[in-house]
Amino acid sequence: MKEILAKGQTCPIPVIWTKNAYDQGERHIRIEVDNAIACENLRRFATHLGGSFDVKDIDGGFAVTLQFGDAVECPACELMEMPAVGSHAVFCTKEVLGTGDDQLGANLMAMFFYTLAESDTPPKTICLMNGGVRLATENDQVKAHLQTLLDRGVEVLVCGTCLNFFGLENPVGQVSNMYEIVSKLEQAAKVITVS
Amino acid sequence: MTVVTFKSTHSAMVAQKQLSGVVDFVVMPTPRQISASCGIALKIGEEDAQQVGALLAKTLGEMFAVHDLS
Numbered sequence: 001m002k003e004i005l006a007k008g009q010t011c012p013i014p015v016i017w018t019k020n021a022y023d024q025g026e027r028h029i030r031i032e033v034d035n036a037i038a039c040e041n042l043r044r045f046a047t048h049l050g051g052s053f054d055v056k057d058i059d060g061g062f063a064v065t066l067q068f069g070d071a072v073e074c075p076a077c078e079l080m081e082m083p084a085v086g087s088h089a090v091f092c093t094k095e096v097l098g099t100g101d102d103q104l105g106a107n108l109m110a111m112f113f114y115t116l117a118e119s120d121t122p123p124k125t126i127c128l129m130n131g132g133v134r135l136a137t138e139n140d141q142v143k144a145h146l147q148t149l150l151d152r153g154v155e156v157l158v159c160g161t162c163l164n165f166f167g168l169e170n171p172v173g174q175v176s177n178m179y180e181i182v183s184k185l186e187q188a189a190k191v192i193t194v195s
Numbered sequence: 196m197t198v199v200t201f202k203s204t205h206s207a208m209v210a211q212k213q214l215s216g217v218v219d220f221v222v223m224p225t226p227r228q229i230s231a232s233c234g235i236a237l238k239i240g241e242e243d244a245q246q247v248g249a250l251l252a253k254t255l256g257e258m259f260a261v262h263d264l265s
Contacts, residue, residue, distance in 0.1 A: 103208055107235050110222040141221055 002026040007034040007061050014038040015045050018066065022049070027068040034061035042066065085153050086121040089188035092132040093195045095139065109135065112194065113145035122154050123192070125184045128173070129159040132194075136171035137163070146172040157181055196264045197244050199237040199251070200225050206258040207235035210251055217250065218243040229262055241265070 002021045006014040014033050021029050031042060039055050042064045046053040051068035096105025097112055113135070116122055126149065128136050135142040136158050146156050156173025157180060163169060185191050199220075201207040214220055218239060225236040239247055241263070248261050 104204065107204075107208070107211075107222055111224045111235065114221065114223045144221075 001028040001030055004029065004031040006038065007032050009033070010035070010038070015041050018042060018045060022068065029066045031064045031066070032058065032061060033064060036062070038062075039064055085124045087189035088123050089125040089127060089185055089191045090116065090123045091127045091129070091185060091191050091193045092135065093128075093130045093193075095131040095134040097194060109194075110139070110141045110145075113142045113149075117145040117148040117152075122149055122152055123188075125155045125157060125188060126173070127157045127159075127176075127181045127184060128162075128171075129181065130162050133158050133162040133166065133168060133171060136173050137168040143172045155184070157184060197239050197241045198223070198226060198229065198262045198264055199239060199247060200229055200260050200262060201233040201235065201255075202258045204233050204235055206255050207233050207237070209254060210237060210259060213250060213254060214239075214247065218247055226262075226264065228264075 004014070004017050004021060006017055009017075014031055015038070018029055018031055031038075033039060033042070039062050043053045043055075046066045046068070049068060051066050054065045054067075056063045056065075094105075095109065096102045097108035098105050116126075126146070136146055136156065137143075150156055150173065157176035158171040158173045159181065160175045160177055163171060163175065199210065201210065211220070211222070214237070221238040223236050223238050225234050229236070239261075244261050244263070251259050
């Protein structure tokens with residue numbers, strides 16, 4: 001088993017080191033990291049390549065164990081081929097863009113997410129709250145754009161409280177909470193608010 | 196890529212109502228290389244271009260255009 005000590009390393013370093021080990025033929029890899037984000041990205045890495053993922057708490061962090069089968073033939077991880085995402089966040093709190101006319105606003109919102117999905121530098125994070133969660137659950141066009149953004153490595157966070165309020169479920173993206181969303185907005189280089 | 200553009204925003208919205216459930220389309224900003232009065236465009240399948248053109252011609256007359264950008 002390959003051991004990787006990545007405590008103190010922020011993403012994407014733990015994933016890059018793990019991918020390097022994978023590319024060198026390692027199929028059983030144990031990585032020590034000290035933050036939950038690295039754990040999540042390693043889980044995504046393993047899932048992407050059809051591997052198993054296990055995490056245990058250790059002193060000062062986490063021990064992640066990944067196990068891959070030999071059947072995986074393509075070592076080129078698409079994670080590494082994804083276009084780079086930006087350092088900004090998009091915070092969207094409505095299902096229509098702007099005020100004036102909702103039909104026009106719905107069109108503008110669809111066009112906004114279409115353009116984001118086509119952008120050379122998509123945001124690092126998209127946070128959806130209040131009526132914005134409808135975009136990730138009920139709006140087929142925007143859902144397709146959000147899926148494209150997810151596939152490109154963008155993090156899509158959907159307010160769980162808001163989903164619950166509207167009686168919605170199974171959004172495109174990750175169900176999240178106020179703590180995580182505020183944290184992501186605070187960490188972003190800039191925040192584009194769509195309201 | 197096949198794109199339908201419009202001379203007015205109103206026409207773009209009428210077209211969406213007319214095409215909903217008939218052909219698949221994606222609302223997108225009018226591509227920069229196309230000059231149109233309205234910023235709303237619809238991306239459609241190349242195979243649907245003829246049908247869309249015929250349908251919209253009945254209601255929109257010359258208020259729209261179909262572009263093949265492939």
